[in-house]
Amino acid sequence: MSRPLGYLSVVLSFCCVLGVSLVDRFGIDGTVAGFGLGYLLGEGLSVLAIVFAAYGCYRILLAAFDRRTPDKRRRHDARNILRLTVGIAGIVSVLGVVTQQWVGVLFSLGVVGFAVTFALQQPLFSLIGWLYIMVKRPYQVGDRVAIEDSKGDVVEVSFLVTTLWEINGGLVSSNQPSGRIVTLPNSVVLSSHVMNYTREEFPFVWNELTVQVAYETDLDYATDLMAGIADDYIGDEMAARIGRYRERLSETPVELEVQDRPTVNIVQQESWVEFRLRYLVHPRRGQRVRNELYKRILDAFNDEPDRVKFPVSRNR
Structure with a gap:
């Protein structure tokens, strides 16, 4: 729909230009508020020609960019940039036609812009933020x-x-x-x-899932069991993502040891031991993955009550 609407606007712009030519050629008698009717009609048609031309160019360029760029993010940015560029060009053109003083218009815009800088600091900072x-x-x-x-x-x-x-x-x-x-x-x-959390170059984050067990737990068995469950569920998917993570690290001076499978860290607390499962996941799947891992790990731990024990209330 954008492209036909753009073409229609361009055609209307040409019609307005033709109307200006006809007014100049044949002339129109009469005055309004001290201005010649022909002059006012010509200026009005000129302004309409600029408005239609600017809107038509915006629609045509936007449609062409949308067709060649399937990425919604790129289309959104292009829409804003085109809107700003065409809008500024259109305003300057309209003021130039109305005043017939192009140099004066540009100078006036500079003076007004200098004054607006002080009057509208926050919007200006926001516009600079958008450019950033x-x-x-x-x-x-x-x-x-x-x-x-x-x-x-x-x-x-x-x-x-x-x-x-x-x-x-x-x-x-x-x-x-x-x-x-x-x-x-x-x-x-x-x-x-x-x-x-989802930067285009690497849209994944590290997550941790914590499970508390009693000191009487067979720690080696429980950590291997926990890591194995996570590896079966997301291990291959995580390994594929780690490759991209290491590529990004190689582009920086940072040196880190990165595991390509889920790992378990053990943290000693006063009355229990915490197993902290560390894994890589997309932020929008984080809670679903956590829920599924937690369910599988608890089921496996409950199947081994002699080797995995949970903390109970005790005096501290």
Whole structure:
């Protein structure tokens, strides 16, 4: 629909230009508020020609980019950039036609822009933040991020604000959607920490699942059993992702030992021992994977009551 609408706008623009030519050729008698009727009609048709041409170019370029780019994130960014570019060009063109002083219009815009800098600092900072987001890519549409006290999935990045579908918040937990919409000014990326859980280059995070057992547990047996259950469930999938993780590490000066299968760490507490299963997972599958692993591990532990014991209430 965008492309036909764009072509229609371009045709209407040419019709307006033709109308201006006809008005100039034949002339129209009469005045309105001291201005010649022919002059006002010509200026109005010129403005309409610019508006239709700008809108038509925007629609045609957007349709062409959408057709060649299946990625929704790229289309979203292109839409914002085209809207800003065509909008500025259209406004300057309209002012130039109306005033017939192109140099004066550009100079006036510079003076007005200087004044607006002081009057509208926060919106200006948000616009600069948008430019930073477009260039440096701390996040983009579709990413799961945490910014200041807000966490959620990015659904829109406009010129001034970023919109999130909230995760967690004060209503739910365990990385579940709350149903609320959070709007943040883009300026926060210039002064706050931004945590991206699903960055395009590596959209995975490390998770831990903790199970508490008694000191009487056969620790070697329990850790092997726990690691084996996790390996059967997500081991192969995790190993494939670790390859990408190591590639990213190789591009940095950081040296880390990375296991390509799930591992179990043991932490001693005052009245029990904690097994902490560490594994790699996509953030949006984190809770489902945790629930399934927890169920399988508890079932396996309960099948071996002589070798795996759970802590009971005791005096400290």
